[in-house]
Each structure stands twice: as C-alpha cells, then as structure tokens.
Amino acid sequence: METFRIDNLSFTYPLAIRPALAGIDLAVEQGEFLLLCGFSGCGKSTLLRHLKTALAPHGQKSGQIDFNGVDLQEVGLREQSQKIGFVVQSPEEQIVTDKVWHELAFGLESLGYDQQTIRLRVAEMASFFGIQNWFHEDVATLSGGQKQLLNLASIMAMQPEVLILDEPTGQLDPIAALDFLQTVKRINRELGVTVILSEQRLEEVFPLADRVVVMDRGKMIAEGLPLEVGNQLKKQEHEMFYALPSPMQIHAAVVGDLPCPVTVREGRRWLDQICGPYTEAGEPVAATSQNLSRQEEVVTLKEVYFKYEKEQPDVIKGLNLTVRQGEFLAVVGGNGTGKSTALMLMSGLLKPYRGKVLLNGKAVASIPGKERFWQNLGVLPQDPQALFVKKTVMLDLLEVLSDQKLSEYEKELKINEVATLTEITSLLAMHPYDLSGGEQQRAALAKILLLDPRILLLDEPTKGMDARFKRIFAAILQNLQSGGVTIVLVSHDVEFCARYAERCALFFDGSAISVGEAKEFFCGNSFYTTAANRMARHRFPQAVTTEDVIKACNTTRP
Amino acid sequence: MQYDATVTNKKTRTVLTGLLFLLAVPILLAVGVFILHDRSYYLISLLLIICSMIPFVWLFERRKPQARELVVLATLIALAVAGRAAFFMLPQVKPVIAIVILAAVCLGAESGFLVGAMTGFVSNFFFGQGPWTPWQMFCFGLIGYLAGVLVQSGWLPAKKIPLCIFGGLATFLIYGGIMDPAAVLVAQGYLSWQTVLVAYGAGVWFNLIHAVSTVVFLFLFYGPLTQKLERVKNKYGLLDG
Amino acid sequence: MKDAFSTYHPLVNFIYFAVVILFSMFLMHPVFLCISFASAFLYSLRLNGKRALKFNLLFLVPFLLVMALLNPLFNHQGVTILFYASSGNPITLEAVLYGFAAALMFVSVICWFSCYNAVMTSDKFLYLFGRVIxxxxxxxxxxxxxxxxxxxxxxxxxxxxxxxxxxxxxxxxxxxxxxxxxxxxxxxxxxxxxxxxxxxxxxSRGYGLPGRTVFSIFYPEKRDRIFLLLFFALSVFILAGFACGIVFVRYYPALGFTGFAPVPVIFYIGYLALCLLPLIIDLVEEHQWKRFVSIT
Structure with a gap:
C-alpha cells in the first residue's frame, strides 16, 4: 500500500515569481526508505512540509496529497500528529522541555495518553535508542548528536507510520551523523516505518536508501534505485552529479558497463574488475617531512597548553603549529580534539596558560582588539548568525564600517566590492535570517572581509552547505588567497579539505599529531581520508580526489 | 498596534483582571484586620500577592494559548533571565524591567504581567529562591501590567522617550518602593514608618542605579526589540490566531 | 550523595518546606526559633556541605548580629530601659531581644530556603504545578x-x-x-x-489538541504517606500548643515566654522532631543501607 501519493503538486510562496514546487508526482510505498536530494532551495523542504498539514507553508497550492489513500486535508490533526513524524535539521530548536524524559513524553502528553501508557512507551523508546543512561539529564548537557537522537526518539514514542526527516544530520559531525542515519535505518528495517529523508551529504545515506529522488527548481529531475540515479544525472550533465558519492562519480566517468558501485567496498571491487587483475600494490606514500617553504610565519603556536577551567583536563596539550604567509591550511580531526579551541587561541580570544601564540612575532593576546582585527586577523565564527544585527544584509554590512571615517560613496564602493566577491549582491536587500545557510555563511564572510583581514580563520564554514555552495565558497576562498590572504580553516569536511587546502593538520587529543601537504597528508592516512582515496588507495595510492582516481583509471586501464 | 476582534476581547479581559484585583485586595485586608488581628503582616501580604496573581494565571490557562504564543513568552522570559545573569557582576544593572515593559508594549498587558512574574520566579531558580521571590514576581508583573494597560488605553504613547520615563519611574517607585519595605517585612516581621524610611534611605542609591540602567536599556533596546518582535509577528503570523 | 528526603515525592517535599518555613516565620518563641535555626543549619550542611558552612558563617551570622542591634534604634517599646540614645530615645531590653529574635527568624528562613533550593529541583516543581497550570x-x-x-x-x-x-x-x-x-x-x-x-x-507533535495529559516520573509510595501522616500529626500538635496557650511568647511590653516546665518541653521536642525529620530519615536510611550491605 502507498503511504503517500502526491499528484501533480504545485506550490508558490506568496510574492514569489517562480513556483517552489512544480507538478510533483510521487508515490511512497509503505515501509520504503526514500531519499530526497537536491541543492538547497530546490524545494525539498517545501515538499516535505506539505506532507504534514500542521507544517505546510502558506501560499498558492494546487494538486493533491493522499495519506494512506485518504486526502491529507481530510485526515485529522490528531491522526496526523501521531502517524506522521517529522524531524528537522537543527537539533536544538525542536526540543521544547528541559528534561530528557519530559521531552520523550511530550508528544504522548499532547495526544492525551494516560500515565501508564506513556510510561511504557517512553521506556520502550529509551531502551531502543539507548537513552536510558541519560534519561534523567538536563537537555542542556547533551551533545548535538544526542539531541537529534532525542528528537527522533520523542517522535518515535508516538509510534508513527511514517518518519519524515528534513536534513537531519546537517548540524552534526560526521560520526554523530553516521550514528543517526544508522538509527534511522534500524527504525526502517526493524519497525517497518516508512522513511522519507532529505540529505545534503550523500556518501553515507545513499547505500541506505531503497529509492532516490533528485529535485531541482521545484521539479523532480531523477528518480530510481540509488545506483541508477548517477547515470540519469550524468546524462543530463546536471550539477547535482558532483554531490553524489565518489564511487558513483568515478563509475560514471570511466567507460564500462559494469553496474554502478555505491559504497567504497563496492567501489574497490568494481575498480579491481575494471582495471584487470591485481598486480602490484602501490607503495603507500609515507608522509614526507614538511615541505618548509621560505614564506615567513604569520601565526606560530609554541608548546601551547590550554584548559577552560582549573579543575578540568587540558583541551590543548603542547600544541605546535605554524601558519605561513599566503597558505591555505586546513585543520581536521574528530570532535573534541581541540580544533576550534586552537582557532580561538590563534585569535587571541583565549589565552594559553603555558606556551606562546604569536601573530607576526608578537604575542597575539597583547595586541589591542582594534589593531588585532583590523587589516589583520579575520575570524568567521561557526554560527554566522552570531554576526547579524540589522534587518537587511546591506545595513548589516554598513554597520561594520560605522566606526570608519569613510564617505558614503567610499563605503558603498567597498561594500559592492566585497559583495561581488562573496556573490551576495542580489541578496543585499534581504533580511539575514531569510537567507539559506550557505548564503548566511557568505554574508557573514562579507562582514568579516570588510575589515580587510590578511589572515582568515574559519570555523566549520561548510557545515550544512550543499555541494554547489561549497564550490562557490571554495572559489571565494581561492580568490582571496590569490590576493595574498592567509587562510586557516577548521573542518570536519575531509572531502572539502582534500580538494582545496594546501596543507593539512590532523588534531588528536589536543595537539596536531600530523601536518603535511594536503595530498601527501591524505595519502598517508588510511582512515582519515577521502572516500575516493579509500576506494582506490590499494591501486592508486596517490589519488585523493575523484578526479585523481578517474584520471588514474583511464590511463592505467588495459 | 492592530485593533480587531481579539483586541476588544483582550480589553474586556484586562478590565476583568483589574476588577478581580481590586476585589481581592480589600477582602484580604479585611481578613487580616478582623480575623488575624493584624498580627501577621507577612502572611497577609503574601496571600495578597498570590491572590493578585491568580486571575492572570487563571485567565491565561483558560484560553488555552497556542504553541506559538507560549514559545514567544518563554523566549522573552528566558531573555530577561539570561540578561539578568549576563550582568550579574554589576548589581542593579538588569535589563529585566526593560524587557518586561517592551514585552507589555508589544504583546499587551496580560503578557506583560506574565513575562514579569515568570521572570521573577524563574530567575530565582538560578539565583536561589527566598522569601523575596513573591515580591519580586509581583513587582515585575505589576510593572508589565501597568505598562500594557497604559499603552493600550492611550495614556502612555508607545514611543521611546515616554517609555524611558515610565521605565525609570516604575523602577524607582514601584520596584524600589515595594521591594524595600518588603525586605524590612521579611527581616523584621512587622513594619513601622521609621524602618521603612531607613530602608528607603539605604536603598535610594541602588534604586537609582537600577532606574537609570532601566532607562538606558529601554533607550537602546526600544528600537531593536520592537522591530524584531514585529518582524516575527508578521513573518510567522504570530499571536493573531 | 543525594539525601534521602530528596527522593521523597515532590508533594511531600513541598508541603514540608512550606509548613516549616511558615512555622519559622510565625513561631517567635525563642526555643522554637533556636530549634528551627539549628535544624535548618544542620540540614543545609548535609545538603550543601562546605559551601553551606561558609555561607552560613560568613553571611548569616554577621547579618544576625547587625539586624539584632538595629531594631532597638527604631523601636522603643518595652518597659526595661537600658539607656537613652543620643537622640533622647530610650533603648529597651525588649527591643533588643525582639530584634535578635526577628533576626534569628530571618536567618533560619534563609537557611530553610537554601535547603528548599537544593531539594525542590525544577522538575519537582513542574510536577506539582503541571496539572494545575x-x-x-x-x-x-x-x-x-x-x-x-x-x-x-x-x-x-x-x-x-x-x-x-x-x-x-x-x-x-x-x-x-x-x-x-x-x-x-x-x-x-x-x-x-x-x-x-x-x-x-x-x-507537529500535537500540542493544542484537546485532552492533553501530564506525564511525570514521580509516584507516591507508602513511605510518603507515612511521612505526611507523621508530619501532620506533629504540626497539629504544635499549633494546638500555641492555640491553647500552653506555649506562648510575648515581647512587649515585657518579655514573657514559657520556660522549661515538663509540659512545654514536650512541645519543644515535638517541634525538634518536626524540624529534624529530613535528617532523621536520612540517618535511618543510611543505617538501613549499612545493615543491608553488611548482611549481603
């Protein structure tokens, strides 16, 4: 039976010129795991929100949505609340109450269940999700991943028939994201709940899905089994193709008629098949000594120790790191390894209790704020919204210059220049909170760039960004770099770092345990590396990006 | 401000709460004088305060507020509490009253009262409850209620300068005026003119700083906060159904 | 370690503190005041440890002295004149004593509140009022x-x-x-x-649907009922003592209160038991636990 049947659904937001959804036809089978992907602004969220009346946006709608064979409009709110579970991107905002147990019970309370039933359901869910250990905790003490699991559990406690997830892992680090997705798969497999999920990072989720739908500009542009979608997109030469898992991209670029691999494991097998018998293991490249360029050091950390409170353990332990003039350094590593703290130490907002942090040879914390952050250091915080003050992007940018003695004309000139560079010219009249995540990130970057930074420190700038925004963002960074700006970027995004950074540092346990040229760095790691490298390293140890692998494949094929 | 059916509804409710308020006070005073023979000032005043708050709570519960309204109230209260915590190292510099007044101006007298009273209550969960909690709740609530009523009835223009004046006066006269004698009452168990005067004398500087900080906060906050609340109200159709 | 009384039902916690704090405020009898203060002091030590000791000694004790000495400056009731202040107003012994009593009352209330803050956590409070409001x-x-x-x-x-x-x-x-x-x-x-x-x-999770219920993780047990019963009995007993005039106190015009005759002493013991109830429970449970551990 079909859980949802969508017939010719179109939707236009008030005052919008172009429809957000145009003639969507889609049926979702009961028990299916459907993956919805597409760039941000393609209409994924709009479509998903139409599947629950309480969340449906206001605007002009036509077409029909049936839930279990009944028009969704006819399905009562109570039934919808119970049967259609919805989880959105931000783990924080969905949580209403202050205690884990209360949050788990929230939906059941709304539905009016009695004490005993709620007790049982909550207990069941806590056990299924492994929440019992933090059942009595305050929500504030949980990590982002735990919060998102709590959201999922509190929905599942209502025993929904269908679970709709709108980019649920966008704000999570890779390990928490994987954990979350595995849990969703478990719900789908063990409880038979229909899952409709939209995602930006496709590497992990593609193998889990039964069917994939790709959207663009409010239309469905590809649909089918995960392994079929790649070729459909390739044929259309659609940009979304570059968001697909690396093995699929590689497969599509290499001539051959073998079925498309989706996971790294399948990719390896496919590679062996296509490249003929396995002859000689390529020598894994040993991390060579650091290529000490002659560029001068701009930021130096010398045996730095730091902890937030006296009684707490060290967050940074004996960290040594140098940043050279004009380079693009990426700092990678797991959660809680001190990456972001190191960035704050570099900015001088935190002071080490032992060791030195130098900016152009001077102790950074001793430089007064005005001097330190004007034509010197620029820091892009993880949450771009921490920078927005005004009601339009333009006013927000003007606000940065309010301290400067510039004429109106000069200010405008400067803002135009920065806006062009960050590609936000068309967004200047909008409210910062009406922008998408990637656009907000760029608007925030524009604010920082108005301060004319020579060294740019970025904390997780690609979090929640889609593949297209990432490429635009990378181009902006490269543009800045060619203008002589030094870039230090902290990220979980291995693929992004491998593609764009020049040098990488791996953080573990409060210090940089390995630093090297990006390529050598990733070739030397066996786990902390790109999917393309993991897939092909036994044959082409030097290949890091998908392009590298494709090139190697095409040249070495018999 | 937009006037429609819900606003008139709100108006009758405001009048009703006012009436209840006016009835409860004399009754309790009478009870105090005739039954308890005026011995237990603290108990009487405590009961008085609680009774004055019940109608607001009752009316709020009775109309089953929507999720959106609850969230906006909770957000404002939490902002006031977090604001109080953010300035905790500067005693008497608190944005609480400014936020309460602005909440009342934007959302009405009832919401103003609730934001005020709840702020008093919740912030003491972080700073420690004590015998002063009910008084604090009452003072913040009363200021919010008054601001709302005065603005709704047109006595107080919802503009920056009048609100600043109102805020300063309310902080000094209402908050200081009630909290100082309350402190005496809590500590001594009874009130006399001399002790109250001494309390006022000792508190005058604190109250002055508090009042000035409220004026400053209102001055700087009036524009941003009202704009932002209006935006959220418009964008998400908050509070109108 | 959490004390035993904190694990009782929230309603029991709340009623206990409400009554004890009210008693501390209104029973101005010196013996009662001392009992209340001593119990609150001990219980706050049990709950908050060193922090409480520091607070009590550094803040409460000096406050007690200052407040006690301030009262006679403004209050000139009483018959036993100690001396005349420079303003010509009499300083009376009764006013000094009352000032001391009021200060003791205030300090014990603050002390009880510090215990209340430790025991009545927000979730307990929410439980109590979740159904009402x-x-x-x-x-x-x-x-x-x-x-x-x-x-x-x-x-x-x-x-x-x-x-x-x-x-x-x-x-x-x-x-x-x-x-x-x-x-x-x-x-x-x-x-x-x-x-x-x-x-x-x-x-999205159905808030606003009619018939919402309230879930909680607190369930009343037999020990809660026993505690309440005992507590009510003691409270009524003490109130009766005051109502019948068996125990009384008067500060003005001249100090007078029941001393240590056998009958009032029974009431003192009753009040002591009431104020120490949480600590007694704690000790008993600890003892039971130790015995339990030693048996198994």
Missing amino acids: PALSLVFSMVLRFVPRFKAQICVITRAQACMGRDLHSGNLWQRMKNGVQILSIMVTWALEHSIETATSMK
Missing part, C-alpha cells in the same frame, strides 16, 4: 530549557563581536555599553527567530 508550567519548562542555551549563545556572540573588534573591555563607557547592547540585540533576533521552529515542533 499546564500552560504556564510548560512555559516554565521551556524557559529552563532556553536559559542555558541563551547564555551559551551570548558567549558565542560576544566572541564573534570581539573578533569584529568590538569587545566589552576596550573603549569608553558609552562604547562598551553600546557593544553590550549590540550583543543583546543580536541575541534577541537569534532567540526570536529560532523560537519559531520550536513552536512548529510543538504543533
């Missing part, structure tokens, strides 16, 4: 959820602003004030915009 209780719960989040966000914003060269530690007072308000202003936008998603999440 569901909507406001939910607001309360949300506020408790928001406040730590907002505090953290204020830190994030402060840092981000410092990186724009706008910190709270440089520039003149007006500049700093402006930067401070800028931070709060960003905070307000953030909080309001993000609150919308919370409301959506509530609606």
Whole structure:
C-alpha cells in the first residue's frame, strides 16, 4: 500500500515569481526508505512540509496529497500528529522541555495518553535508542548528536507510520551523523516505518536508501534505485552529479558497463574488475617531512597548553603549529580534539596558560582588539548568525564600517566590492535570517572581509552547505588567497579539505599529531581520508580526489 | 498596534483582571484586620500577592494559548533571565524591567504581567529562591501590567522617550518602593514608618542605579526589540490566531 | 550523595518546606526559633556541605548580629530601659531581644530556603504545578530549557563581536555599553527567530489538541504517606500548643515566654522532631543501607 501519493503538486510562496514546487508526482510505498536530494532551495523542504498539514507553508497550492489513500486535508490533526513524524535539521530548536524524559513524553502528553501508557512507551523508546543512561539529564548537557537522537526518539514514542526527516544530520559531525542515519535505518528495517529523508551529504545515506529522488527548481529531475540515479544525472550533465558519492562519480566517468558501485567496498571491487587483475600494490606514500617553504610565519603556536577551567583536563596539550604567509591550511580531526579551541587561541580570544601564540612575532593576546582585527586577523565564527544585527544584509554590512571615517560613496564602493566577491549582491536587500545557510555563511564572510583581514580563520564554514555552495565558497576562498590572504580553516569536511587546502593538520587529543601537504597528508592516512582515496588507495595510492582516481583509471586501464 | 476582534476581547479581559484585583485586595485586608488581628503582616501580604496573581494565571490557562504564543513568552522570559545573569557582576544593572515593559508594549498587558512574574520566579531558580521571590514576581508583573494597560488605553504613547520615563519611574517607585519595605517585612516581621524610611534611605542609591540602567536599556533596546518582535509577528503570523 | 528526603515525592517535599518555613516565620518563641535555626543549619550542611558552612558563617551570622542591634534604634517599646540614645530615645531590653529574635527568624528562613533550593529541583516543581497550570508550567519548562542555551549563545556572540573588534573591555563607557547592547540585540533576533521552529515542533507533535495529559516520573509510595501522616500529626500538635496557650511568647511590653516546665518541653521536642525529620530519615536510611550491605 502507498503511504503517500502526491499528484501533480504545485506550490508558490506568496510574492514569489517562480513556483517552489512544480507538478510533483510521487508515490511512497509503505515501509520504503526514500531519499530526497537536491541543492538547497530546490524545494525539498517545501515538499516535505506539505506532507504534514500542521507544517505546510502558506501560499498558492494546487494538486493533491493522499495519506494512506485518504486526502491529507481530510485526515485529522490528531491522526496526523501521531502517524506522521517529522524531524528537522537543527537539533536544538525542536526540543521544547528541559528534561530528557519530559521531552520523550511530550508528544504522548499532547495526544492525551494516560500515565501508564506513556510510561511504557517512553521506556520502550529509551531502551531502543539507548537513552536510558541519560534519561534523567538536563537537555542542556547533551551533545548535538544526542539531541537529534532525542528528537527522533520523542517522535518515535508516538509510534508513527511514517518518519519524515528534513536534513537531519546537517548540524552534526560526521560520526554523530553516521550514528543517526544508522538509527534511522534500524527504525526502517526493524519497525517497518516508512522513511522519507532529505540529505545534503550523500556518501553515507545513499547505500541506505531503497529509492532516490533528485529535485531541482521545484521539479523532480531523477528518480530510481540509488545506483541508477548517477547515470540519469550524468546524462543530463546536471550539477547535482558532483554531490553524489565518489564511487558513483568515478563509475560514471570511466567507460564500462559494469553496474554502478555505491559504497567504497563496492567501489574497490568494481575498480579491481575494471582495471584487470591485481598486480602490484602501490607503495603507500609515507608522509614526507614538511615541505618548509621560505614564506615567513604569520601565526606560530609554541608548546601551547590550554584548559577552560582549573579543575578540568587540558583541551590543548603542547600544541605546535605554524601558519605561513599566503597558505591555505586546513585543520581536521574528530570532535573534541581541540580544533576550534586552537582557532580561538590563534585569535587571541583565549589565552594559553603555558606556551606562546604569536601573530607576526608578537604575542597575539597583547595586541589591542582594534589593531588585532583590523587589516589583520579575520575570524568567521561557526554560527554566522552570531554576526547579524540589522534587518537587511546591506545595513548589516554598513554597520561594520560605522566606526570608519569613510564617505558614503567610499563605503558603498567597498561594500559592492566585497559583495561581488562573496556573490551576495542580489541578496543585499534581504533580511539575514531569510537567507539559506550557505548564503548566511557568505554574508557573514562579507562582514568579516570588510575589515580587510590578511589572515582568515574559519570555523566549520561548510557545515550544512550543499555541494554547489561549497564550490562557490571554495572559489571565494581561492580568490582571496590569490590576493595574498592567509587562510586557516577548521573542518570536519575531509572531502572539502582534500580538494582545496594546501596543507593539512590532523588534531588528536589536543595537539596536531600530523601536518603535511594536503595530498601527501591524505595519502598517508588510511582512515582519515577521502572516500575516493579509500576506494582506490590499494591501486592508486596517490589519488585523493575523484578526479585523481578517474584520471588514474583511464590511463592505467588495459 | 492592530485593533480587531481579539483586541476588544483582550480589553474586556484586562478590565476583568483589574476588577478581580481590586476585589481581592480589600477582602484580604479585611481578613487580616478582623480575623488575624493584624498580627501577621507577612502572611497577609503574601496571600495578597498570590491572590493578585491568580486571575492572570487563571485567565491565561483558560484560553488555552497556542504553541506559538507560549514559545514567544518563554523566549522573552528566558531573555530577561539570561540578561539578568549576563550582568550579574554589576548589581542593579538588569535589563529585566526593560524587557518586561517592551514585552507589555508589544504583546499587551496580560503578557506583560506574565513575562514579569515568570521572570521573577524563574530567575530565582538560578539565583536561589527566598522569601523575596513573591515580591519580586509581583513587582515585575505589576510593572508589565501597568505598562500594557497604559499603552493600550492611550495614556502612555508607545514611543521611546515616554517609555524611558515610565521605565525609570516604575523602577524607582514601584520596584524600589515595594521591594524595600518588603525586605524590612521579611527581616523584621512587622513594619513601622521609621524602618521603612531607613530602608528607603539605604536603598535610594541602588534604586537609582537600577532606574537609570532601566532607562538606558529601554533607550537602546526600544528600537531593536520592537522591530524584531514585529518582524516575527508578521513573518510567522504570530499571536493573531 | 543525594539525601534521602530528596527522593521523597515532590508533594511531600513541598508541603514540608512550606509548613516549616511558615512555622519559622510565625513561631517567635525563642526555643522554637533556636530549634528551627539549628535544624535548618544542620540540614543545609548535609545538603550543601562546605559551601553551606561558609555561607552560613560568613553571611548569616554577621547579618544576625547587625539586624539584632538595629531594631532597638527604631523601636522603643518595652518597659526595661537600658539607656537613652543620643537622640533622647530610650533603648529597651525588649527591643533588643525582639530584634535578635526577628533576626534569628530571618536567618533560619534563609537557611530553610537554601535547603528548599537544593531539594525542590525544577522538575519537582513542574510536577506539582503541571496539572494545575499546564500552560504556564510548560512555559516554565521551556524557559529552563532556553536559559542555558541563551547564555551559551551570548558567549558565542560576544566572541564573534570581539573578533569584529568590538569587545566589552576596550573603549569608553558609552562604547562598551553600546557593544553590550549590540550583543543583546543580536541575541534577541537569534532567540526570536529560532523560537519559531520550536513552536512548529510543538504543533507537529500535537500540542493544542484537546485532552492533553501530564506525564511525570514521580509516584507516591507508602513511605510518603507515612511521612505526611507523621508530619501532620506533629504540626497539629504544635499549633494546638500555641492555640491553647500552653506555649506562648510575648515581647512587649515585657518579655514573657514559657520556660522549661515538663509540659512545654514536650512541645519543644515535638517541634525538634518536626524540624529534624529530613535528617532523621536520612540517618535511618543510611543505617538501613549499612545493615543491608553488611548482611549481603
């Protein structure tokens, strides 16, 4: 039976010129795991929100949505609340109450269940999700991943028939994201709940899905089994193709008629098949000594120790790191390894209790704020919204210059220049909170760039960004770099770092345990590396990006 | 401000709460004088305060507020509490009253009262409850209620300068005026003119700083906060159904 | 370690503190005051450890002395004149004693409140009022959820602003004030915009449907009933003592109160038992546990 049947659904937001959804036809089978992907602004969220009346946006709608064979409009709110579970991107905002147990019970309370039933359901869910250990905790003490699991559990406690997830892992680090997705798969497999999920990072989720739908500009542009979608997109030469898992991209670029691999494991097998018998293991490249360029050091950390409170353990332990003039350094590593703290130490907002942090040879914390952050250091915080003050992007940018003695004309000139560079010219009249995540990130970057930074420190700038925004963002960074700006970027995004950074540092346990040229760095790691490298390293140890692998494949094929 | 059916509804409710308020006070005073023979000032005043708050709570519960309204109230209260915590190292510099007044101006007298009273209550969960909690709740609530009523009835223009004046006066006269004698009452168990005067004398500087900080906060906050609340109200159709 | 009384039903906790605090406020009999203060002091030590000792000694004791000495300056009732102040007003022994009693009362109330704060955590309070005032209780719960989040966000914003060269530690007072308000202003936008998603999440989970129930993880047990029974019996007994005039106190015009005759002493013991109930329970349970461990 079909859980949802969508017939010719179109939707236009008030005052919008172009429809957000145009003639969507889609049926979702009961028990299916459907993956919805597409760039941000393609209409994924709009479509998903139409599947629950309480969340449906206001605007002009036509077409029909049936839930279990009944028009969704006819399905009562109570039934919808119970049967259609919805989880959105931000783990924080969905949580209403202050205690884990209360949050788990929230939906059941709304539905009016009695004490005993709620007790049982909550207990069941806590056990299924492994929440019992933090059942009595305050929500504030949980990590982002735990919060998102709590959201999922509190929905599942209502025993929904269908679970709709709108980019649920966008704000999570890779390990928490994987954990979350595995849990969703478990719900789908063990409880038979229909899952409709939209995602930006496709590497992990593609193998889990039964069917994939790709959207663009409010239309469905590809649909089918995960392994079929790649070729459909390739044929259309659609940009979304570059968001697909690396093995699929590689497969599509290499001539051959073998079925498309989706996971790294399948990719390896496919590679062996296509490249003929396995002859000689390529020598894994040993991390060579650091290529000490002659560029001068701009930021130096010398045996730095730091902890937030006296009684707490060290967050940074004996960290040594140098940043050279004009380079693009990426700092990678797991959660809680001190990456972001190191960035704050570099900015001088935190002071080490032992060791030195130098900016152009001077102790950074001793430089007064005005001097330190004007034509010197620029820091892009993880949450771009921490920078927005005004009601339009333009006013927000003007606000940065309010301290400067510039004429109106000069200010405008400067803002135009920065806006062009960050590609936000068309967004200047909008409210910062009406922008998408990637656009907000760029608007925030524009604010920082108005301060004319020579060294740019970025904390997780690609979090929640889609593949297209990432490429635009990378181009902006490269543009800045060619203008002589030094870039230090902290990220979980291995693929992004491998593609764009020049040098990488791996953080573990409060210090940089390995630093090297990006390529050598990733070739030397066996786990902390790109999917393309993991897939092909036994044959082409030097290949890091998908392009590298494709090139190697095409040249070495018999 | 937009006037429609819900606003008139709100108006009758405001009048009703006012009436209840006016009835409860004399009754309790009478009870105090005739039954308890005026011995237990603290108990009487405590009961008085609680009774004055019940109608607001009752009316709020009775109309089953929507999720959106609850969230906006909770957000404002939490902002006031977090604001109080953010300035905790500067005693008497608190944005609480400014936020309460602005909440009342934007959302009405009832919401103003609730934001005020709840702020008093919740912030003491972080700073420690004590015998002063009910008084604090009452003072913040009363200021919010008054601001709302005065603005709704047109006595107080919802503009920056009048609100600043109102805020300063309310902080000094209402908050200081009630909290100082309350402190005496809590500590001594009874009130006399001399002790109250001494309390006022000792508190005058604190109250002055508090009042000035409220004026400053209102001055700087009036524009941003009202704009932002209006935006959220418009964008998400908050509070109108 | 959590004390035993904290594990009792929230209603029991609440009633106990409400009554004990009211008793401490109104029973101005010196022996009763001392009993209340001593018990509150001990219990706060049990609950908060060293922190309580520091607070009690550094803050409460000096306060007690100051308050006691202030009263006679403003109150000239009483028949036993000690001397005349420079203003010509008499300083009376009764006023000094009353001042001391009032200060003791205040200090014990504060002490009881510190115990209350440790025992009556927010979730217990929510449980008590969740049924009576569901909507406001939910607001309360949300506020408790928001406040730590907002505090953290204020830190994030402060840092981000410092990186724009706008910190709270440089520039003149007006500049700093402006930067401070800028931070709060960003905070307000953030909080309001993000609150919308919370409301959506509530609606999505059926908030606003008729017939909402309230779930809790607290269940009354037999020991709660026994405690309440015992507690009520003691309270009524003590009130009866005062009502019948068996125990009394009078400060003006001349001090008079029941001393240590056998009958009043019974009431003192009753009150002592009442005030020490949480500690007694704690000791008993600890003893039981030790025995239990030694047996197994």
